[in-house]
Amino acid sequence: MTSLNLLRPVRAALVVAVLLQALAAVLVLVPLLVLIRFTESSLSEDPLPGTVLVVAAVAGTLGAALLSSAATWITHRADADLTWQLQTRLAETVRRVPLPLVTGSGAARIKKAVQDDTGALHYLVGHTLLDVTGLIITPLAGLVALAVIEWKLALAALIPLALGLTWYLRALNASGGGFAEMGRTQQVLGTAVVDYVHGLPTAKVYGGVGGAHTRYLSAVHGFHDFFYGWVRKTSTNTTASGLVVASGLTAAAFALLGWGGLELGWVDSGGLVAGVLLGPTIGAPVAVVGPRLQAVRSGLAAVASINAFLGQEHLAWGDRPATGSVRLEHVTHHYDNSSTALDDVSLELPGRGLVALVGASGSGKSTIASLLARFTDPSEGRVTLGGIPLREVPEDHLYEQVGFVFQDTSLRRASLLENLTGGRDIPFEDVVAAAREALIHEEISAAPRGYETVVGQDTDFSGGQRQRICLARAFLRRPGLLVLDESLSAVDAHSRRRLIQTLQVQARERTVLLITHQLPLVREADLILVLENGRLAGQGTHEHLVSTSSAYRALLQDQTTITESRI
Structure with missing residues (x-):
């Protein structure tokens, strides 16, 4: 484009x-x-x-x-x-x-x-x-x-214009890559300022911010040295180009020139006045051409940037509604075309039941959640719903069939009711029932305006409360597959145990995929999937994996060690 x-x-x-x-x-x-x-x-x-x-x-x-x-x-x-x-x-x-x-x-x-x-x-x-x-x-x-x-004065008017342009072009040539370097040094300075400010709490407690302070001073001095040197190279020509076309000076010059011409007889009185009034307008643009040229360059650069953004890769959706079980078929996924998050993973989620996905940090658990939500497509292989690849399923249909609650919760600055329903027309009793299932109804009722409380305006909620609000929102959709990616991490232990019981009840009607690193939560799961270094290292019940999966036993041992170290 x-x-x-x-x-x-x-x-x-x-x-x-x-x-x-x-x-x-x-x-x-x-x-x-x-x-x-x-x-x-x-x-x-x-x-x-x-x-x-x-x-x-x-x-x-x-x-x-x-x-x-x-x-x-x-x-x-x-x-x-x-x-x-x-x-x-x-x-x-x-x-x-x-x-x-x-x-x-x-x-x-x-x-x-x-x-x-x-x-x-x-x-x-x-x-x-x-x-x-x-x-x-x-x-x-x-x-x-x-x-x-008066054509003679018109020719004379070209002299300050030519001199101004010559000196301006010299200044522009002397600046070289100064504009790009200025942008780079400003970015370095901005980054150093942010790092320094973020380090201030450490400075108050420990008396210094170490490398952040050094980088800040280095960035400040670097910007000063660059800008001072840049101005020194260009200031003479820039000043000269502005002065030679300055309206007052050119008007005075034309007055003197016209007066001399009038005395010598080669300029009449009309030519004198015309030179004084019109002459300065001819070279005046040189004095302001710099900012306008930079604005044009910035605008064209913005056009190129927007074009590049609009032309980047995007996810296309199909028009084939689908229901049924979800499968990953020989899925491999890379980030940045290098690091491998998943390596030839094949699995099928049952039509109903509580399924747990466990693994060490970086094993690929959240990547699977992203693929199920189709936040991205796998590098190799495919993800299917009822045998149909997700890329062929309509977007709105996918999110009707699959619900998600992520660790990083997101609530809009709107009423709790609107956050729960997403603006859909849902009976209020259903909203309350979902909130009760998610163990958040009492906190909502205690809020200043109940379900009409505006998040972030009337009050705010803790991380655990936000996770339960998002869980209630997912319950309201009644999806065939409910994916919970570390979505109970901020919930207190007592509420977590009660929510697991709720999820077991939910799992009688749908598939609940619980992605977690907290192994005590998954012992009662109908199926446990174990990831290790991006590969499926085992699947089965807790008892089965204890006897057959070394990766699962290692996770249990690590969790036991961590628990003992806290005692």
């Missing part, structure tokens, strides 16, 4: 706005031309022009203001429409890309695309485009007008 295609929805509006701004940039010179005519008549003691020129000056002033305002309104309206469309497309892309691209470093990329890049486009579309139009059209129109009135 090209930059032009990205701006296609608002291209017609931008063309109209540029044309209006170009006309306004010409009309803004009309009052100056009228003033030149009046001054010329006064100096030559000719009769002053009539009211027609006065009306023309007023009309030019008002017309320029109205046209410029209309152009600005059009570009801002176009920017608002474009921002809405792009952010909608970006949000849809975020929803459909594999979850690993969203989390971690991908989150910073999302923030940059959705917020920073669309912000840079705002300046490009809403401001810079019109600014550049005015900076080009007004000097060209002024040069043409001056050439018609």
Whole structure:
């Protein structure tokens, strides 16, 4: 997708706005031309022009203001429409890309695309485009007008323009990769500041923040040294390019030049006034071309970034509804195209019953949960529901059939009732029943406004309470498969035992997959699956695995050792 295609929805509006701004940039010179005519008549003691020129000056002033305002309104309206469309497309892309691209470093990329890049486009579309139009059209129109009135001064007006551009290009060349280096040093400095601030609690307790403080000072000095050296290389040329086209200096220069020409007879009084009024407008854009050029570069870079984000890999969904058991068939999965999370795993979850998935940290348990939720697709093999690959199942249908509760709970800033129902029309008695099953009804009833309590506004909840709220939300869906990924980790021991009993009751009607590292919770499971280094190392009941699976016995031994060390 090209930059032009990205701006296609608002291209017609931008063309109209540029044309209006170009006309306004010409009309803004009309009052100056009228003033030149009046001054010329006064100096030559000719009769002053009539009211027609006065009306023309007023009309030019008002017309320029109205046209410029209309152009600005059009570009801002176009920017608002474009921002809405792009952010909608970006949000849809975020929803459909594999979850690993969203989390971690991908989150910073999302923030940059959705917020920073669309912000840079705002300046490009809403401001810079019109600014550049005015900076080009007004000097060209002024040069043409001056050439018609006094061509010798028009040629002279090109001298400060040429000098300003020459010095500006020298400054730009001297900066080299300065802009990129500035961005890099700012990023290093920002990271060092964050690390240093995070280390302040340690500094208060232990009297120092070690390497964070050193990195902060190094980053500050590094940025200072870079910026000082960069400014030294460019300041002379930058200052000279600004001074040579400064309006006051160029007006004074044209006054002297015009006065000399008037004395020598090669410039008349009208040419003198035209040079003083129009001459400064010809070279003036050089003084502000730097910020505008940087805005254009930033806008085009934002377009490229948004294009790259929209064009990345995404998950496609099918249209084949499916029910039945879930299978992993020779599933292998890699992260970052290197580390292997799962290695040729094949398993089938029964149609009902309490199934436990256990293993050491990093054995691949959460990866299986991500594949079941289709947050990503396996690198090799496939995951099926009722024999149909998940990629061929409609998205909404999958989440009706499979429910999930994860360790990292997420509640919206909305009422508890809305968090539980997701906005669906569910009888209130069913909501209460699910909350009772999840052992959270009493805490909700004790909240300031009961089920209408707004999370994060009226009150907040502990990690264990949030996990039970999310568990109640999953119970309300009544899915065929309920996946719990370490979702009881923050629940107190007494509530955890009661919830296991609830899950055993739930397992009579559906499959409950309990992913946990707490082995005492799984002894009564109908089926235990053991992962070791990304491979299936055993499956069966607790008694069966104790006698047949060395990996399971090692997990039991490790847990026993940890328990004894706490006593």
